[in-house]
Amino acid sequence: MDTLPDAFPSQGRSAAPFASASQSTSNQGFPAPTENTEPAPRIKVHDPPKFDLESYIANYVGRTRFNRLYLIGTTSTVLSTEALKLAIAEAKSGKDVGRYEKAVRALAEVAPTEPEATLDTAWVQKVQRQVQAQSERLEQELRGYKNNLIKESIRMGNEDIGNHYYETGDLVAASKAYTRMRDYCTTPNHIASMLFKLVNVSVERGDWLAVQSNVHRLRTAQSKPEDQQKNQPKVSAALGLAQMHSGAYLDAANSFLATDMSLSDTFNEVLTANDVAVYGGLCAMASMDRETLQRRVLDNGLFRNFLELEPQIRRAVAFFCNSKFRPCLDILESYRTDYLLDLHLQRHVSDLYHSIRTKAIKQYLVPFSRVTLASMATIFAPEVIGGEAQPTSVSSPFVQEIIQLIQKGVLEARLDLEKNVLVSNKSDLRTEVQEQALESLRAFNQEAHLRILRASVLQAGLEVRDAEAEKRMRKQQGPPGRASERLARGATRA
Amino acid sequence: MSVLEGLRAQSAQLHEALRNTDAAYDQQIRQHVASLREAVSAKYLGDLARDESLLDHIDPTADSLLYLYILRAQIEIFQEESRQSLPAVLLPTGWLWPKIVSYLKSFNPVQSRYVGEEWRQVVELVAQIAQASSQPLLAARVIRDAMLRLDPSCTVLTSTHLVLVRLCLRARAYSCALPVLDKYVCHFPSSQPGAGAGFAPFLCASHDSSLSFVTEKSGLSAKLTYKDHLQYYLYGGMIYMALKQWTKAIHFLQIVISMPTTGSVSMIMVEAYKKWILANLLEKGKLPSTTNLMVTSHSRVYQSLAKPYVSLAQAFESGDLKRIEEEIEAARDVWRADHNLGLVSQVHCAYIKHMVERVKKTFAALTVDELLRQSPSMQVSNQVTESTIASLIMSGAVSATLVQPSDPTKSTMVRFTESRSSIRLVHEREVQLSLAREGQALRTLSKSLGDLDSQLGLSNEVIDSLKRSQAWTAVGEPRPGTSEDAGVDMDEDLMGEDA
Numbered sequence: 001m002d003t004l005p006d007a008f009p010s011q012g013r014s015a016a017p018f019a020s021a022s023q024s025t026s027n028q029g030f031p032a033p034t035e036n037t038e039p040a041p042r043i044k045v046h047d048p049p050k051f052d053l054e055s056y057i058a059n060y061v062g063r064t065r066f067n068r069l070y071l072i073g074t075t076s077t078v079l080s081t082e083a084l085k086l087a088i089a090e091a092k093s094g095k096d097v098g099r100y101e102k103a104v105r106a107l108a109e110v111a112p113t114e115p116e117a118t119l120d121t122a123w124v125q126k127v128q129r130q131v132q133a134q135s136e137r138l139e140q141e142l143r144g145y146k147n148n149l150i151k152e153s154i155r156m157g158n159e160d161i162g163n164h165y166y167e168t169g170d171l172v173a174a175s176k177a178y179t180r181m182r183d184y185c186t187t188p189n190h191i192a193s194m195l196f197k198l199v200n201v202s203v204e205r206g207d208w209l210a211v212q213s214n215v216h217r218l219r220t221a222q223s224k225p226e227d228q229q230k231n232q233p234k235v236s237a238a239l240g241l242a243q244m245h246s247g248a249y250l251d252a253a254n255s256f257l258a259t260d261m262s263l264s265d266t267f268n269e270v271l272t273a274n275d276v277a278v279y280g281g282l283c284a285m286a287s288m289d290r291e292t293l294q295r296r297v298l299d300n301g302l303f304r305n306f307l308e309l310e311p312q313i314r315r316a317v318a319f320f321c322n323s324k325f326r327p328c329l330d331i332l333e334s335y336r337t338d339y340l341l342d343l344h345l346q347r348h349v350s351d352l353y354h355s356i357r358t359k360a361i362k363q364y365l366v367p368f369s370r371v372t373l374a375s376m377a378t379i380f381a382p383e384v385i386g387g388e389a390q391p392t393s394v395s396s397p398f399v400q401e402i403i404q405l406i407q408k409g410v411l412e413a414r415l416d417l418e419k420n421v422l423v424s425n426k427s428d429l430r431t432e433v434q435e436q437a438l439e440s441l442r443a444f445n446q447e448a449h450l451r452i453l454r455a456s457v458l459q460a461g462l463e464v465r466d467a468e469a470e471k472r473m474r475k476q477q478g479p480p481g482r483a484s485e486r487l488a489r490g491a492t493r494a
Numbered sequence: 495m496s497v498l499e500g501l502r503a504q505s506a507q508l509h510e511a512l513r514n515t516d517a518a519y520d521q522q523i524r525q526h527v528a529s530l531r532e533a534v535s536a537k538y539l540g541d542l543a544r545d546e547s548l549l550d551h552i553d554p555t556a557d558s559l560l561y562l563y564i565l566r567a568q569i570e571i572f573q574e575e576s577r578q579s580l581p582a583v584l585l586p587t588g589w590l591w592p593k594i595v596s597y598l599k600s601f602n603p604v605q606s607r608y609v610g611e612e613w614r615q616v617v618e619l620v621a622q623i624a625q626a627s628s629q630p631l632l633a634a635r636v637i638r639d640a641m642l643r644l645d646p647s648c649t650v651l652t653s654t655h656l657v658l659v660r661l662c663l664r665a666r667a668y669s670c671a672l673p674v675l676d677k678y679v680c681h682f683p684s685s686q687p688g689a690g691a692g693f694a695p696f697l698c699a700s701h702d703s704s705l706s707f708v709t710e711k712s713g714l715s716a717k718l719t720y721k722d723h724l725q726y727y728l729y730g731g732m733i734y735m736a737l738k739q740w741t742k743a744i745h746f747l748q749i750v751i752s753m754p755t756t757g758s759v760s761m762i763m764v765e766a767y768k769k770w771i772l773a774n775l776l777e778k779g780k781l782p783s784t785t786n787l788m789v790t791s792h793s794r795v796y797q798s799l800a801k802p803y804v805s806l807a808q809a810f811e812s813g814d815l816k817r818i819e820e821e822i823e824a825a826r827d828v829w830r831a832d833h834n835l836g837l838v839s840q841v842h843c844a845y846i847k848h849m850v851e852r853v854k855k856t857f858a859a860l861t862v863d864e865l866l867r868q869s870p871s872m873q874v875s876n877q878v879t880e881s882t883i884a885s886l887i888m889s890g891a892v893s894a895t896l897v898q899p900s901d902p903t904k905s906t907m908v909r910f911t912e913s914r915s916s917i918r919l920v921h922e923r924e925v926q927l928s929l930a931r932e933g934q935a936l937r938t939l940s941k942s943l944g945d946l947d948s949q950l951g952l953s954n955e956v957i958d959s960l961k962r963s964q965a966w967t968a969v970g971e972p973r974p975g976t977s978e979d980a981g982v983d984m985d986e987d988l989m990g991e992d993a
Contacts, residue, residue: 406856407856414855414857414858414910415858415859415860416857416859416860416909417859417860417861417864418860418909423858431921431925438929441932441936442932444936446745448936448943449678449745449749449939450748450749450752450785452680453679454753454754454787456680456681456682457754459682459946459949459950459953460683460684460685460718462682462718462719462723463720463754463755463756464720464753464755464756464760464763465755465756465757466757466758
């Protein structure tokens with residue numbers, strides 16, 4: 001399970017001691033959190049984000065706090081020191097030594113002079129000892145429960161072990177322990193809480209298939225209607241997150257849009273209501289057409305509450321629906337930094353933005369039969385206008401982008417480089433249908449002929465044979481034909 | 495003389511008999527043929543046969559059989575006298591040639607069914623004469639018309655088909671063979687009489703399907719082997735390629751390469767595979783997957799035997815002009831040895847055409863410079879490209895205009911045009927015609943399918959399985975599928991199986 005492509009590697013206690021690493025000059029021995037899964041260079045953000053780090057991180061609880069801080073620390077050049085310091089403090093308040101070491105290493109890279117950049121070996125050893133002792137004690141207890149065969153005790157024992165491993169960062173062991181609880185759950189509530197724990201662990205491991213399957217189990221679990229009601233927002237949000245990570249933006253948008261406002265801060269160990277608004281809004285813009293956006297997003301009373309939290313998303317969606325693409329793209333562009341610093345959104349920002357932009361271009365072209373490239377460029381590539389002598393020459397990135405879109409078949413248009421306009425393709429439906437009919441008729445005839453002929457050949461016994469077999473057959477049938485016939489045929493063959 | 499008069503009288507009676515029932519007509523024709531055979535074999539004609547004007551007095555349409563036998567007798571006499579198979583009188587300059595031609599142009603198709611053997615020998619003789627005098631065109635048209643006269647549907651493959659396509663290839667009169675080639679040949683002369691659907695017992699009756707009179711016994715076709723039908727389709731494909739009717743050519747070649755075999759692959763099939771690759775490149779610009787009728791082991795054999803062709807196709811698909819040129823250059827001897835040099839030399843041009851087509855999808859107008867930049871592998875100068883495009887436009891392969899600017903430093907502009915709207919009406923009529931044509935072909939095919947079905951229903955295999963299934967029901971063993979089903983199963987088996 002832990003070999004899934006986008007799984008966050010759980011460093012756990014298997015990480016080598018920090019001392020040996022600091023001696024080796026670089027961090028070769030310690031892969032960066034995403035390095036062994038994504039060979040692409042790590043995203044670096046140089047602009048300051050719009051949010052305040054302290055208040056941002058205060059929205060979250062649990063292990064996601066560290067993960068978010070660490071991501072900001074390693075991604076943003078502006079906030080790196082501050083975020084990593086907070087991350088170290090966060091790690092030190094817990095029991096996960098691996099995380100602490102990771103954060104210290106990262107800080108040592110950006111700000112070696114900071115006092116936090118040196119490893120607190122005494123603390124590390126103390127915590128490691130504690131963790132070791134705790135694990136042994138819990139395992140011992142569980143064995144005792146198992147001997148007594150009391151279901152509830154075994155379940156709780158497993159849960160304790162799972163929680164313990166989760167806190168210390170051994171996610172594989174944690175999910176194993178939680179899975180073991182399954183057999184000892186007696187009430188629907190137990191099952192639901194177990195499944196939520198599994199969802200949390202899977203989210204942190206980045207195992208989105210597991211998230212989806214657990215969410216599915218949660219939905220089909222036979223709990224009381226009021227419990228169902230209570231769980232719904234978390235379930236939808238988790239499902240949406242998993243779908244977004246697997247690239248199914250439309251499904252993700254639908255899941256986020258179905259999330260109830262009662263989510264508020266109940267799911268803070270994974271995401272907040274603000275996140276739901278941003279993820280849902282972006283996914284919807286990337287995957288829905290204008291009418292659907294208007295109906296499902298803007299006119300959606302349920303989701304409106306979320307959008308209140310992130311007004312810029314609401315404005316962007318509204319601009320998109322009103323075909324004011326420049327302001328829409330401007331808003332998105334100004335928030336790009338923020339979204340790049342988000343734990344879950346980071347990997348999808350460019351994809352989402354790209355598809356929103358493509359959709360906008362497509363939408364922009366709908367009413368026109370021909371558009372000048374210059375007027376398109378003012379909307380979709382304002383930086384080109386004024387920047388270059390020939391804003392719409394073929395070599396400009398904007399025109400190249402359009403060429404690619406045409407070649408991919410996204411845009412039904414062609415470029416006229418003489419007059420610098422984009423001409424939309426006129427489709428002649430009648431001719432097309434005629435040609436298709438003719439083509440299919442032809443193909444059918446040929447196929448039928450091929451098969452009929454084949455059957456005839458088999459029936460007449462005229463299959464292609466080896467030369468030897470042919471001779472033998474002829475001998476059996478006697479000498480072929482009359483002399484005159486042989487003469488005539490021989491002459492024509494010559 | 496009296497003999498001739500007698501035969502003439504018989505022939506005249508035959509005219510009268512036309513109004514009688516099929517049975518009586520059949521009877522009379524058979525009698526007539528019998529007496530004709532006797533007369534000619536016993537040399538009753540004697541010196542009369544040398545008479546140049548003898549045949550002038552006989553109408554080849556009305557007294558078709560008589561004309562044929564006298565003609566044969568005369569040919570035989572001259573052959574014996576000169577002790578060679580093609581004496582001078584038979585050559586197109588000789589006096590007998592026009593007589594033969596006039597027979598083939600106006601013989602009675604119904605009566606000729608009774609003398610298939612003799613009819614075929616005349617046709618083959620014509621082919622021989624034309625070849626011997628190196629004037630294959632003379633014979634090609636005559637034979638084609640004779641074939642269509644005898645059997646307007648032409649759905650049964652005979653040895654004459656092969657003679658015709660070979661002559662047309664020799665004569666380079668490719669379009670001459672089209673009326674026959676365009677018919678979907680679906681059958682082979684059957685060994686059982688009355689195989690066609692709607693079986694009529696008499697040869698002279700009007701038959702639904704030519705299957706019922708073109709049989710192995712009729713002599714209208716020589717005994718066919720697998721080589722004959724492979725060659726027919728290979729030559730047919732070559733004729734279509736010469737006419738640049740690529741889709742039909744590809745279809746014919748496809749037939750050859752997917753023929754069922756009992757094991758190994760024939761060299762004819764390999765030749766067809768080579769041409770098939772080239773035809774596909776020229777027409778579609780890519781190598782399509784073969785039909786599912788082809789056995790995978792065969793395609794492996796083909797690919798190993800036609801390596802240069804496969805790598806040329808790969809180069810073409812990779813879109814690298816330089817590689818294509820290298821491949822063409824590297825295997826020049828192979829192309830020459832396979833007689834495919836002409837086709838290969840068109841590959842270069844086809845590539846440029848496909849490249850321009852691709853660019854056309856993206857651009858409505860662009861400079862030649864830009865066009866070159868769109869296809870980085872084209873390492874040729876502006877002028878060359880411009881002239882290539884100009885020739886493409888002139889040949890009608892691409893609809894576009896070239897606009898040369900007054901400023902010589904600027905590059906020429908290529909503007910692609912939609913040619914369709916201007917000739918809308920013409921196009922519409924063309925489409926209508928071809929739809930009607932294909933619809934007709936479909937009807938012919940479905941009729942052929944019915945014929946084949948009944949033919950298969952009469953085959954020994956089906957009857958055996960019927961017997962078996964009846965035996966089972968007699969024993970009382972529960973057996974799924976009634977006797978009718980068994981026949982259908984057999985049919986489906988043959989159609990669907992590719993073994």
